[in-house]
Amino acid sequence: MLSFNDARELENTTECLWTLCFDKSARQVIKDFPGLVAALDSLKNSDNEKIRKNAKGALWLINEEKEASKVTDNVREDVGQHIFISYSWAEKTKVKEIYKSLKSHGFKVWVDWENMGGSTLQAMAEAVENASVVLICVSENYKLSNNCRLEAEYTFTKKRNYLPLVMQKQYKADGWLGIMLGSKLYYDFSGKYPYEQSEQQLLKALRELEITRPTLEPMPASKESQSTVSCYKMTNAEVVEWLEKKSLQRLSSLLYNIDGKMLWDMKLFSETAPEYFFKEIKDQYELSLVEVIQFNSALKTLH
Structure with missing residues (x-):
């Protein structure tokens, strides 16, 4: 079945x-078809990148339990310390911005363009198992990609937290992705927004999942980020103190x-x-225009 030499057909x-x-x-x-798995095994070393990738992907699923056990043996102690981004290369520009x-904001993020070494599928699987959450970048291109599907289903199988990010306007996931x-x-x-x-x-959402921001390898803070204040766990008294510091007595x-x-x-x-x-703030609390502007500026410093 896989003995022909036409690259496109293969x-x-x-x-x-x-x-x-x-x-x-x-x-x-x-698995049961005579010679088919052996043929895929030989094609995983093909000079053709697409053929090689497809054969490795099929073999990964065929040998799912064996491959999963290899990954589990390599799960590191820093499990839960990074965010894994699963995406289609068609959305790479948007993903880079995210x-x-x-x-x-101090999060440790795993993306394929920085971390692939050795076996691509092995690296992906280990990264998913070590992730605190997986961001699934949803689009038609994502749904049609076997590689993306492998990442998504592995995430689901391993019961990792995941959040869907819509990357395509008016797209509604269907099929396996839906x-x-x-x-x-x-x-x-x-x-859209x-x-x-x-x-x-x-x-x-990441805060609500209590995704930690490790102190390892922090990005240099910009002047703007240095002036921000973490507010999500502030008490009533701390909010009052913060407002007073912002001259909003x-x-x-x-x-x-x-x-x-x-x-x-x-x-x-x-x-x-x-x-x-x-308008509601101004009317309800009878604030002056200056106070409204000050409050707006203060809110922008929160993160």
């Missing part, structure tokens, strides 16, 4: 076999019952509906 055939291997019953048929944002994601809350990075709004929602006496979580929600509200938010 590319298509090995890709089809890889896709079929995601189905357990089809995988068993391929990657830089997460790094600037089944896996189910009713999960999506974070929209398709361009301002990037900063989507970024803040993602950061909030009148607001500090009015917002005495606000804690860090509520303050963070106010920040998000100010970014998603600024006109409505600041």
Whole structure:
């Protein structure tokens, strides 16, 4: 079946076999077909990159239990210390922006362009098992990629936390991807909303998952990030103190019952509906224009 020499046919055939291997019953048929696994084993060393990649992907699924046990043996003590980003290369530009944002906030992030060494699939599997959360960058290109599917299903199999990020406008996941994601809350990075709004929602979700930000290999802080204040775990008293430090004494006496979580929600509200938010603040607390501007500036320093 795989003895012909036409490269295009071999590319298509090995890709089809890889896709079929995601189905357990089809995988068993391929295992039982005389000579087929041996043919894939020889093609994993092909000079053709596509053929080589497809053969390795199919063999990974065929030998799933054996490969998984190898990975488990190599899981490091720093498990749970990084964020793994699973994406299609068609979305690489957007993913780089998200990657830089997460790094600037102190998170350790695993991406393939920085970390692939040795066996690509082995590196991916170890990175998923060592991840605290996997960001699945959802798009049609992602759904059609066997490599992306392998990462996503391995994430699901290993019961890792995962968050779906929509990368394509008006895209609704279906097929295997739709089944896996189910009713999960999506974070929209398709361009439908301002990037900063989507970024803040993602950061909030990571905090709620209690994803830690290790002190190892921190990114140099920009002047802007150095002036920010972490607020999510602030108590009522700490919020009052923060407002007073921002020269918002009148607001500090009015917002005495606000804690860090509520303050963070106010920040998000100010970014998603600024006109409505600041009109309500101004009217409800009878603030001057200067006080509204000061409060807006103060909210921007929160992270």
